[in-house]
Amino acid sequence: MDSTIFAYIAGFLDGDGSIFFQLVKRKDYIYGYQIRCSIAFYQKTENRKILKWLKSKFGCGYIRHRKTGISDYTIVEPKEVLKILRIFKPYVILKKKHVDIGIRILEKLPFADNPGRFIKLCRLVDTYKNINYSKKRTNTSEIVRNYLSARNFNVPVETSS
Amino acid sequence: MDSTIFAYIAGFLDGDGSIFFQLVKRKDYIYGYQIRCSIAFYQKTENRKILKWLKSKFGCGYIRHRKTGISDYTIVEPKEVLKILRIFKPYVILKKKHVDIGIRILEKLPFADNPGRFIKLCRLVDTYKNINYSKKRTNTSEIVRNYLSARNFNVPVETSS
Secondary structure, eight states, X not given: OOHHHHHHHHHHXXXXXXEEEEEEEOTTSTTXXXXXXXXXXXXXXXXXXXXXXXXXXXXOOEEEEOTTXXXXXXXXXXXHHHHHHHHHTTTOSTTHHHHHXXXXXXXXXXXXXXXXXXXXXXXXXXXXXXXXXXXXXOXXXXXXXXXXXXXXXXXXXXXXX | OOHHHHHHXXXXXXXXXXXXXXXXXXXXXXXXXXXXXXXXXXXXXGGHXXXXXXXXXXXXXXXXXXXXXXXXXXXXXXXXXXXXXXXHTTTOSTTHHHHHXXXXXXXXXGXXXXXXXXXXXXXXXXXXXXXXXXXXXOOOHHHHHHHHHHTTOOOOOOOOO
């Protein structure tokens, strides 16, 4: 892909896409929560061709057609999301914060092998609540901290760094 | 501007912008209707910085902040719209038809100096009804034709070309 295609897709993502990270309760996860990431593009189903074109460029993710007439193309695999965020970093304007914080989270995710490190990443995930103007978000780093404390994990004292 | 900036803006326009042409009733116009064009970008007012950035790149148009929390950056001057459509033509994907038809209309507009030519352009404007999925459009080339016929303009017989 040449740089104008990267730039085009970055513009498309800024205009009509979303980058989000959230904490999802998972019984089978050691710390009880998963850090879930996704990059998604939305379009009216009539325009699904552009979603297929995007998928052909990325070579990953999946397309869904909803009954509401809206389709989306979504990538959730952390390695793929990290790769894509790095590619778009130089071109994205509106979602620059989303990209920068997303890269920080995903680069550190493989090393979040103790509760303290995991909660630090959860705090970075919290920032998406504000930058995405998300009001419905219920799982926060504070909830993860309480969950881990209640299960006698060694949770460090809260710091703002 | 370098080509990645053009490509970025084309992607942004495809994702969240609009290109539209419409017929507007005008008492002071010789054929009773104006062919009005516009390119618009929409964003939550919180993100108005990107609209200002776009305006700085184009050097024309105006930004409005609505009470609904949505802002828009709009360009309506035909010469400016034509210039911008030509710049984005190589990069736009989703709105390729909007751009191509828009360029055809605006290139011919200065030469629409008889009712037949004007109605031909109005028919091109009609196509935006379908490509924009616009259901509310009331003024069509047929209405312009009837208006001109009723005023004894020499209106050519309808052809499909």
